[in-house]
Amino acid sequence: MTRPRIFETIAGLRADVEAARRSGRRIAMVPTMGALHEGHLSLVRAAQAKADLVIVSIFVNPTQFAPNEDFDAYPRDNDSDIAKLSELGVDAVFLPTVGEMYPKGFATGVSVGGPSQGLESVTRPHFFNGVALVVTKLLLAALPDLAIFGEKDYQQLCVIRQFVRDLNIPIEIEGAPTVREDDGLAMSSRNRYLGPDDRKRAALLPAVLRETLQALDAGTPVADALDRGRSRLTDGGFEVDYLELRTADTLAPFDDATRELRLLVAAKLGATRLIDNIPWSRAS
Ligand code: AMP
Numbered sequence: 675m676t677r678p679r680i681f682e683t684i685a686g687l688r689a690d691v692e693a694a695r696r697s698g699r700r701i702a703m704v705p706t707m708g709a710l711h712e713g714h715l716s717l718v719r720a721a722q723a724k725a726d727l728v729i730v731s732i733f734v735n736p737t738q739f740a741p742n743e744d745f746d747a748y749p750r751d752n753d754s755d756i757a758k759l760s761e762l763g764v765d766a767v768f769l770p771t772v773g774e775m776y777p778k779g780f781a782t783g784v785s786v787g788g789p790s791q792g793l794e795s796v797t798r799p800h801f802f803n804g805v806a807l808v809v810t811k812l813l814l815a816a817l818p819d820l821a822i823f824g825e826k827d828y829q830q831l832c833v834i835r836q837f838v839r840d841l842n843i844p845i846e847i848e849g850a851p852t853v854r855e856d857d858g859l860a861m862s863s864r865n866r867y868l869g870p871d872d873r874k875r876a877a878l879l880p881a882v883l884r885e886t887l888q889a890l891d892a893g894t895p896v897a898d899a900l901d902r903g904r905s906r907l908t909d910g911g912f913e914v915d916y917l918e919l920r921t922a923d924t925l926a927p928f929d930d931a932t933r934e935l936r937l938l939v940a941a942k943l944g945a946t947r948l949i950d951n952i953p954w955s956r957a958s
Pocket of ligand 1: 705706707708712713714716719822823824826827850851852853856860861862863888
């Protein structure tokens with residue numbers, strides 16, 4: 675077990691990565707907000723399988739939280755995160771301060787369209803521009819060959835692919851499958867907010883995704899399958915933000931000819947907002 679090299683400044687990280695790049699090593703980055711769980715660690719393992727040097731960033735990004743959201747309360751546990759990353763043999767951890775990422779006088783934004791529209795943006799209109807800004811900065815700080823993001827945040831993954839392509843950022847973006855608890859709940863740093871009763875109820879979210887898929891496979895009209903899914907969630911104690919079917923790669927609305935789709939959900943249990951999604955391939 676070797677402790678990763680830890681960098682708090684962009685200049686320090688750059689100098690380290692630059693040496694690796696000059697020696698021809700392939701570099702992968704895994705951006706996170708910390709409070710690491712098996713979902714994050716699966717991205718790290720995927721990165722290690724594809725690169726010679728892996729950088730994990732841990733940064734709770736203020737620009738993607740609205741004033742009424744949980745920025746201050748968001749779980750932070752750097753020591754335990756670094757211990758987990760040490761165990762995996764991660765080479766470098768980038769742990770910038772808010773001041774390092776957004777120094778006094780910072781005045782630039784990244785504004786994304788396309789897949790950012792609808793879904794998460796309805797209740798969190800600030801969110802994807804905040805994500806786009808911080809991911810752009812993290813990618814440009816480290817300049818890896820490759821960066822890995824989870825399908826758990828599927829709309830985010832589509833948004834990142836979009837702006838990386840649009841801005842000609844020369845970095846490959848890879849998606850990795852969602853890691854789930856035994857009862858199907860997608861792992862999330864926010865699951866720890868759930869009390870024991872809500873934690874049990876939360877398994878209904880992935881169950882409804884699976885049921886809705888079965889209904890669609892059985893030929894139930896899309897609107898009916900989605901309505902039934904929403905009612906199941908509401909009856910199970912959730913407040914539903916959306917349960918929607920979209921074109922898989924663009925998240926655009928679809929028609930009968932669209933084969934690859936994605937079913938996405940966001941719903942609240944008490945004050946805890948959970949998101950999840952699964953793919954659906956329409957039989958021809
Ligand atoms: P976060 O720390 O929540 O910003 O997540 C950092 C990265 O881990 C993002 O690319 C997420 O999509 C990914 N991630 C979070 N939860 C999971 C999960 N359960 N399975 C796979 N990837 C995940």
